[in-house]
Amino acid sequence: MIVVQVSMKLEMKDSPGQLVAALKPMSDVGGNIIAVIHQRDPDATDDTLNVQIVLELPEGRLDDLVTMLKKQGVHIQRIGEERLLYQRTVILIGHLMHTDLSDTVDRIDSTGFAEVSELSMSMPAVNERSSSRLTIKSVTKDDMEDAVAILRTVAKEKDLLLIEPLEEIL
Amino acid sequence: MKVAIIGFGSVGRGVAEMIAKKDLGISVTGLADSKSGCIDPAGIDLFRVLEKKKKSGCCGDRNISALDVIKKAPYDALIDVTPTNAMTGEPGLGYVTQAIKKKKHIVTSNKGPIALAYKELRALAEKNGVALRYEATVGGAIPIFHTLGHGLAGNEILAVFGVLNGTCNYILTRMADEGLTYEQALLEAREMGYAEADPSYDVEGIDAAIKLVILANTIWGNGVKLDDVDRTGINLLTPDAMRLAEEEDCTVRLIAEAIPKKGFLRVAPRIIEKSNPLVVDGTLNAITIETDMAKEITLIGRGAGSIETASAILGDLLFIRDRYVERS
Numbered sequence: 001m002i003v004v005q006v007s008m009k010l011e012m013k014d015s016p017g018q019l020v021a022a023l024k025p026m027s028d029v030g031g032n033i034i035a036v037i038h039q040r041d042p043d044a045t046d047d048t049l050n051v052q053i054v055l056e057l058p059e060g061r062l063d064d065l066v067t068m069l070k071k072q073g074v075h076i077q078r079i080g081e082e083r084l085l086y087q088r089t090v091i092l093i094g095h096l097m098h099t100d101l102s103d104t105v106d107r108i109d110s111t112g113f114a115e116v117s118e119l120s121m122s123m124p125a126v127n128e129r130s131s132s133r134l135t136i137k138s139v140t141k142d143d144m145e146d147a148v149a150i151l152r153t154v155a156k157e158k159d160l161l162l163i164e165p166l167e168e169i170l
Numbered sequence: 171m172k173v174a175i176i177g178f179g180s181v182g183r184g185v186a187e188m189i190a191k192k193d194l195g196i197s198v199t200g201l202a203d204s205k206s207g208c209i210d211p212a213g214i215d216l217f218r219v220l221e222k223k224k225k226s227g228c229c230g231d232r233n234i235s236a237l238d239v240i241k242k243a244p245y246d247a248l249i250d251v252t253p254t255n256a257m258t259g260e261p262g263l264g265y266v267t268q269a270i271k272k273k274k275h276i277v278t279s280n281k282g283p284i285a286l287a288y289k290e291l292r293a294l295a296e297k298n299g300v301a302l303r304y305e306a307t308v309g310g311a312i313p314i315f316h317t318l319g320h321g322l323a324g325n326e327i328l329a330v331f332g333v334l335n336g337t338c339n340y341i342l343t344r345m346a347d348e349g350l351t352y353e354q355a356l357l358e359a360r361e362m363g364y365a366e367a368d369p370s371y372d373v374e375g376i377d378a379a380i381k382l383v384i385l386a387n388t389i390w391g392n393g394v395k396l397d398d399v400d401r402t403g404i405n406l407l408t409p410d411a412m413r414l415a416e417e418e419d420c421t422v423r424l425i426a427e428a429i430p431k432k433g434f435l436r437v438a439p440r441i442i443e444k445s446n447p448l449v450v451d452g453t454l455n456a457i458t459i460e461t462d463m464a465k466e467i468t469l470i471g472r473g474a475g476s477i478e479t480a481s482a483i484l485g486d487l488l489f490i491r492d493r494y495v496e497r498s
Contacts, residue, residue, distance in 0.1 A: 089418060091411045091441060120417070122410040131410035133418070161406045163415075165441040166331065166425055166448075 002059040007080035014049040025068035031057035086144040094160035114138035114147035174200030177251035184476030190216035200243025207234035247275035259286040277486040279306035288387040306482035310473035325461035329429040336453030336473040337372040338424040374403035375437040382426040400436035
């Protein structure tokens with residue numbers, strides 16, 4: 001999946017519920033809010049609120065978001081430069097702890113071109129196989145392919161089952 | 171049109187029953203199971219043979235073999251519905267070869283001969299001027315080869331993706347929906363009659379890989395074999411993994427995938443968005459074809475069952491009748 005990271009500066013009425021109303025469309029388009037920077041200007045005399053938001057959203061949804069925000073009465077002062085990110089989620093099953101999970105993650109992180117940005121894990125019982133979900137991010141598609149190739153090698157080495165997403169159909 | 175049926179298991183009986191019940195202008199002049207056979211140039215009384223098989227376990231005379239039927243009965247097309255042997259292709263491969271050499275058209279549901287010897291059989295059929303059709307080998311009732319060969323004629327096929335094994339899809343559906351372990355879901359599949367006593371052929375992805383080989387050979391004529399398929403089964407999946415996929419609005423399905431340009435030929439459990447049309451429930455099969463003109467087309471249908479398979483076989487037979495037999 002391709003995600004777009006973008007920062008936007010919004011202006012809205014400084015009244016209860018306005019910020020929530022502005023954030024809701026972001027989750028509606030499948031966005032992931034990275035940061036909300038909300039500084040009240042002590043000298044401000046008007047009743048407006050300026051908020052800067054950094055979010056990631058699926059490619060192609062930015063126009064939808066802009067439309068939805070406008071409908072909410074939010075004024076978009078500025079949209080920063082879009083930064084493309086490739087994101088892929090995989091599942092690993094096996095003896096993840098016994099085979100040094102931090103090494104597994106580090107094999108991706110140490111490349112410098114891709115990183116594991118999220119890890120969810122469940123461990124049923126000491127001797128049973130555990131399952132984890134890893135989200136990998138990279139700047140280019142080739143970097144992503146290389147990162148997943150590394151993970152395939154690691155999985156083979158450590159006897160883990162790697163489940164890749166079906167990405168080819170778009 | 172006159173046909174001979176070799177194999178009288180559930181698929182063979184389903185075909186016989188449908189030919190008997192429907193007025194399709196098809197008469198069966200030869201019939202054989204593994205132990206016996208019968209030949210009647212005037213047309214076999216199928217209801218009587220079905221009854222006899224039910225009572226005695228035999229369809230005919232023990233002195234008449236399948237090869238006798240293939241060599242001596244008067245027929246236009248041979249229906250091979252013998253069981254699949256992925257290693258040798260026999261006995262189907264020998265039967266089909268014999269019949270082609272006698273210039274008979276072939277309709278088969280047997281994956282073995284097509285997966286093992288597609289190129290040789292195709293060449294032999296062309297040399298003898300007969301049709302070789304095998305709609306029932308992949309996707310059960312889904313008319314995948316008719317779609318590829320006729321409806322999508324002129325398209326360049328870029329990729330094919332499929333849920334080709336109903337047993338695996340049933341197990342994965344139950345694991346995802348009910349949080350069952352693999353072992354529990356397999357046990358349930360057995361009780362429902364969807365899984366064999368030895369399920370390895372299904373759950374290790376061998377069956378799906380054989381079907382992928384047949385698809386790839388048909389579409390691209392690339393001569394790939396079962397050993398060329400990168401294959402991972404579903405037997406090591408955990409309920410936790412299903413839940414982790416679910417949290418992302420995804421699920422896990424056994425997907426057969428061929429993309430020649432990327433060098434992909436593989437069968438493996440994959441994370442797939444639940445909104446993808448390939449995510450079908452229970453024992454259903456689904457196939458997505460990606461082409462240059464039509465883009466994506468997905469066919470969904472029943473992947474097994476005697477009457478469902480008979481549907482694919484009759485489709486092939488009637489195609490042969492219209493294309494070859496009535497003209498000559």
